[in-house]
Amino acid sequence: MKRIQTEILVIGGGATGTGVAWDAALRGFQTVLVEKRDLTHGTTGRYHGLLHSGARYVLKDADSAVECIRENRILRRTHTHCIEDTGGFFIVTPEDEDDYPDRFAAACLRLDIPCDEIPASTALRREPLLNPRISRVFELPDAAADSFLAAHATAQAARQAGALLLPYHELTGLHLSGGDGNRAVSAAAVLNTVTGEELRIDADLVINAAGAWCGQVAALAAVEVNMMLGKGVMLATNARLTNTVINRCKMPGDGDILVPIHTVSVIGTTDQQVSDPENLSIEQWEIDLMLTEGDKLVPGLSRSRILRAWAGVRPLYHEPPPSHDSIHRPAPHPNRRASQLEASPASPASRDATRALALLDHRQRDGLSGFITITGGKWTTFRLMAESAVDAACAQLGVTRPCRTAETPVPGVEQGHYWLGHRLDEVESENQQSDLICECELVTRAMLEGAAQRNPTVTLDDLRRDVRLGMGPCQGGFCTYRAVGVLHQLRSDETAYDSGDWKVAHMQSPAHHHRDGPPADGGPAEHAPAAVPNPRRQSPAIDPSASVSQPNLLLRDFLQERWKGVVPILWGDQLRQERLDELIYLSILNADHLPADEGQSPLSEFYRSGFSYPGSRLT
Amino acid sequence: MTDLLIIGAGLTGLFAACTAARAGLNVRVIAQGAGTTHWHAGTIDLLGYLPDGRQPVANWMQALGRLPPAHPYRLLGAASIANALDAFQQLAAAAGLPYERAAASIDSPGPSAPSQPIDREDDSRGHFTDIAPGRNGQLISPVGAGRPVFLAPQAQLAASLEDERPFLIIGFNGMTDFYPALIAENLRRQGRAARSASLPLSRLTSRRDHNTIQLARLLDQPAAQEKLIEMVSEAAASGERIGLPAVLGLKLHTRLLAKLNQASSARDRRKTPPGSPLQPSFSLFEIPTLPPSVPGMRLDASLRAQLTRLRVRVEIGMKVCGVRASGRRIEWIETETGSRPLRHTARNYLLATGGILGGGIRGDRCGRVKETVFDLPLTAPQTRSQWLRPLFLDKRGHPVFQGGVPVDTRFRPLGRDGAPVYDNLWAAGSVLAHTDPIRERSREGIAIATGFAAAHSVAKGQ
Numbered sequence A: 001m002k003r004i005q006t007e008i009l010v011i012g013g014g015a016t017g018t019g020v021a022w023d024a025a026l027r028g029f030q031t032v033l034v035e036k037r038d039l040t041h042g043t044t045g046r047y048h049g050l051l052h053s054g055a056r057y058v059l060k061d062a063d064s065a066v067e068c069i070r071e072n073r074i075l076r077r078t079h080t081h082c083i084e085d086t087g088g089f090f091i092v093t094p095e096d097e098d099d100y101p102d103r104f105a106a107a108c109l110r111l112d113i114p115c116d117e118i119p120a121s122t123a124l125r126r127e128p129l130l131n132p133r134i135s136r137v138f139e140l141p142d143a144a145a146d147s148f149l150a151a152h153a154t155a156q157a158a159r160q161a162g163a164l165l166l167p168y169h170e171l172t173g174l175h176l177s178g179g180d181g182n183r184a185v186s187a188a189a190v191l192n193t194v195t196g197e198e199l200r201i202d203a204d205l206v207i208n209a210a211g212a213w214c215g216q217v218a219a220l221a222a223v224e225v226n227m228m229l230g231k232g233v234m235l236a237t238n239a240r241l242t243n244t245v246i247n248r249c250k251m252p253g254d255g256d257i258l259v260p261i262h263t264v265s266v267i268g269t270t271d272q273q274v275s276d277p278e279n280l281s282i283e284q285w286e287i288d289l290m291l292t293e294g295d296k297l298v299p300g301l302s303r304s305r306i307l308r309a310w311a312g313v314r315p316l317y318h319e320p321p322p323s324h325d326s327i328h329r330p331a332p333h334p335n336r337r338a339s340q341l342e343a344s345p346a347s348p349a350s351r352d353a354t355r356a357l358a359l360l361d362h363r364q365r366d367g368l369s370g371f372i373t374i375t376g377g378k379w380t381t382f383r384l385m386a387e388s389a390v391d392a393a394c395a396q397l398g399v400t401r402p403c404r405t406a407e408t409p410v411p412g413v414e415q416g417h418y419w420l421g422h423r424l425d426e427v428e429s430e431n432q433q434s435d436l437i438c439e440c441e442l443v444t445r446a447m448l449e450g451a452a453q454r455n456p457t458v459t460l461d462d463l464r465r466d467v468r469l470g471m472g473p474c475q476g477g478f479c480t481y482r483a484v485g486v487l488h489q490l491r492s493d494e495t496a497y498d499s500g501d502w503k504v505a506h507m508q509s510p511a512h513h514h515r516d517g518p519p520a521d522g523g524p525a526e527h528a529p530a531a532v533p534n535p536r537r538q539s540p541a542i543d544p545s546a547s548v549s550q551p552n553l554l555l556r557d558f559l560q561e562r563w564k565g566v567v568p569i570l571w572g573d574q575l576r577q578e579r580l581d582e583l584i585y586l587s588i589l590n591a592d593h594l595p596a597d598e599g600q601s602p603l604s605e606f607y608r609s610g611f612s613y614p615g616s617r618l619t
Numbered sequence B: 001m002t003d004l005l006i007i008g009a010g011l012t013g014l015f016a017a018c019t020a021a022r023a024g025l026n027v028r029v030i031a032q033g034a035g036t037t038h039w040h041a042g043t044i045d046l047l048g049y050l051p052d053g054r055q056p057v058a059n060w061m062q063a064l065g066r067l068p069p070a071h072p073y074r075l076l077g078a079a080s081i082a083n084a085l086d087a088f089q090q091l092a093a094a095a096g097l098p099y100e101r102a103a104a105s106i107d108s109p110g111p112s113a114p115s116q117p118i119d120r121e122d123d124s125r126g127h128f129t130d131i132a133p134g135r136n137g138q139l140i141s142p143v144g145a146g147r148p149v150f151l152a153p154q155a156q157l158a159a160s161l162e163d164e165r166p167f168l169i170i171g172f173n174g175m176t177d178f179y180p181a182l183i184a185e186n187l188r189r190q191g192r193a194a195r196s197a198s199l200p201l202s203r204l205t206s207r208r209d210h211n212t213i214q215l216a217r218l219l220d221q222p223a224a225q226e227k228l229i230e231m232v233s234e235a236a237a238s239g240e241r242i243g244l245p246a247v248l249g250l251k252l253h254t255r256l257l258a259k260l261n262q263a264s265s266a267r268d269r270r271k272t273p274p275g276s277p278l279q280p281s282f283s284l285f286e287i288p289t290l291p292p293s294v295p296g297m298r299l300d301a302s303l304r305a306q307l308t309r310l311r312v313r314v315e316i317g318m319k320v321c322g323v324r325a326s327g328r329r330i331e332w333i334e335t336e337t338g339s340r341p342l343r344h345t346a347r348n349y350l351l352a353t354g355g356i357l358g359g360g361i362r363g364d365r366c367g368r369v370k371e372t373v374f375d376l377p378l379t380a381p382q383t384r385s386q387w388l389r390p391l392f393l394d395k396r397g398h399p400v401f402q403g404g405v406p407v408d409t410r411f412r413p414l415g416r417d418g419a420p421v422y423d424n425l426w427a428a429g430s431v432l433a434h435t436d437p438i439r440e441r442s443r444e445g446i447a448i449a450t451g452f453a454a455a456h457s458v459a460k461g462q
């Protein structure tokens, strides 16, 4: 069995885990991160897309509000290009009028969250599709944030600082050493989910950043962490309905936020308590509720074309009262006492559970050293979560090394804030129209190749997270085939590459790849029958040939992955679009009768399961 | 007065229009859009798979009995399907776009074969009789799978998987809709000898728009044709069949094909050691691509040209917005315009609007599935939870796509009572019930056979 030795082992490749790896590596710790699937495959890649100003939580969850505004200011500097500076409106609809807006404005002031009331007529001029019956509007520094890009940028920063990132590596066991009094986590058993290879990682300290899976990971160390999981459903419309993040000015509830993300608007969410972090089912009532509530923000939203539905599971944590002392918060803020403003009930539902971060130092909490859990929080607060986790790690390891992430921009920030037209602008100025693999999201061939070469790619869905492949109106109708072709070609070429170099800062930029990439016409290239994959450099992360010999599997997996998210919302034009996809993949390609390809990828089963959808009571 | 007003300009509507016009009817075609012909592969797929069937249908005539009793093919029977196909082949040949049996391709010899369109009527070699009636061929899909096809345009015939000759699949660098190495790999997985090559587009053109239509327009130009012939000859080895993306011209492809074939047979003669048998020269073929499909556009253009000759007007951009019926007769229909609706009156109406893809059927959020022009009764499940299956590629297909307009043996839409709703309304093509043309790979077969039958039913009644 292969063995790796490290100081800090991070479990989980979401926002939190990559943030922890970045922070720990910057502080000079030898760091390894394991993620059982692709980076951001968990909640981070299924969230609503909002960089919170904190205003949403000012009256309900002041701790979280304070964390959010602090991080909002920092992330605009460290992750500039992952953020579109949309600004946010909190609108008072006819249903919302009571004393909430005044209490809201006062609380924002108290917690130092910039909040300007603007005339409703001004807001309507800026966002003409908003409900014309709104009476008051507050403007706040909310923004839209791309969690895929941010995690990749953070991963690249971590790697540059020396961290080793191992996606498709699942933690399967934790080795404990010592007896009563000096019990410690000393090593981890890890499984490469692509090759089936087992790995032992000896670590001085393990940081559990497994999000909704934190309870399961803690259980491997025989520690009880009771997560409170809240599943939320979101829908994407096929066009941007507003250019500003819209919140209802009321106690947080279901379907009261509309976020413009890239070319779409996303309405969400529900909040259903679930026990299984992999429960991503979407119910009919959830779709209906999102559309009904969406109409209150933008009347007519329910009649717009819906592209897709998805669900994420909030990793919320609510420590039972007795052990309250061992929940660590970061160093007290001036507004630390804000939490006393509205007390939360002893055992809240997930909608009411705090969004503040939870740091569990298991040495103090459970007498188990070498093990820390960091959970709760928001995407917005991932950096702060990482900071407090690594602070606790320093304390356990007996060293003082200050956190540097707040002052260290990740690679790519020089591109400035994201803006909607940036891809189109680059594609046009570089004359790359004919190289588009995905017309909906303006993904060029070079972007796709760059993404596939620069971080491990096992499924096409990994490339979707990298460059937004297949996320537009046709939901993979045209680009699935093309991406398989490009990937197959790329991987049968001789060019050596290191799929673990994580140079992903410009992964989203058509122009950058164009300048970087090989010339489009390289003369007649012949491809000899290549039954055996060509020898190539292997990244330590993953065997890049894993899916080389299975282009058909790549194709089927991605078709099924896209299908899963459209079934709940197929009607009208989107139903028609899927029939076109059938025409392409059945009639033209005959993709359901491809030769000898009964294999499975690590994700095949995931794409096929979990259908409790309104669209499908059939088997 | 118009005898027959056809709503829909896909293969169904256009072929029915030709049929009815040839039968002496005064015909008009109106449609909201141009139909879906130019999205498809340009082949005539008759019946590739049975519901639940994993194996491709080897012979559709022998498989008809295994279709559901109400399937349009069962309403027609093998003989009338064959008649319709004959009529189609004649029409296509007359239009300069000959279609032949896909299963016949290995038997089609003769150095002159590719150089001139073969007209079925003067085809004295009788190679049609060599092949069992109803036998499908297997052509190559753009991912290298076999496509069960009954009739194919000449340009696709040499792709037959029944033929053992090795393949060379040629693509163009920078073309996003064609991946020769992928096709070749999947061919090898099926036990065929296949290799691939990529040609630099820069030798053909300095333009950077490489979509299928642009390339096809480019290859209508003699200079580009010469270059292509040169490049292909350089790349090919003796005895190989050469597959190219279906972009060999929109107007002149048969000529280019003939030149390419001549070049390759000349080369074969040069390269073949004396004494060894001559390779058949019919060795070059097109592989269909993603939409927009050049072979589909050629078929559409040929049918339209025939209709012009037959003095049938095809008017696109006509969306039906009103219908007037009295008793069992449709009186008139109205289409949207910029001002007031435009009224169209005819003795008979043929609904050829297609299924959900064509726009003839629409499903809404509440689970209602509706026929969009006459609001005819449909067989589709009216509950969203019964529409779709969890697996996209489920061999049984998705019920919502299988619903449609039930008809009698004369192709008149039926009401809930099982009787025709109107005496002067007919329906054909993908709008029909009890078939899932995309799953079955029967799109063109259904279009041609039912369009033909419905047109004849109308003509008989006149």
Ligand SMILES: Cc1cc2nc3c(=O)[nH]c(=O)nc-3n(C[C@H](O)[C@H](O)[C@H](O)COP(=O)(O)OP(=O)(O)OC[C@H]3O[C@@H](n4cnc5c(N)ncnc54)[C@H](O)[C@@H]3O)c2cc1C
Binding pocket: A011, A012, A013, A014, A015, A016, A017, A034, A035, A036, A037, A038, A039, A040, A041, A042, A043, A044, A045, A046, A047, A048, A049, A050, A051, A052, A169, A170, A171, A172, A209, A210, A211, A212, A213, A217, A230, A231, A232, A233, A268, A269, A311, A312, A313, A314, A315, A375, A376, A377, A378, A379, A380, A381
């Ligand atoms: C519906 C919804 C909407 C949201 N909207 C917003 C928003 O708009 N703004 C905001 O700031 N926050 C939002 N959040 C909250 C935010 O998304 C989460 O707090 C954040 O993404 C959690 O990140 P994480 O890294 O802790 O967890 P995750 O992203 O879930 O990462 C955990 C990772 O651990 C991996 N893992 C699990 N078990 C193992 C194992 N055994 N071995 C290896 N790896 C393992 C998982 O695969 C996963 O990738 C939303 C949450 C939900 C559910």
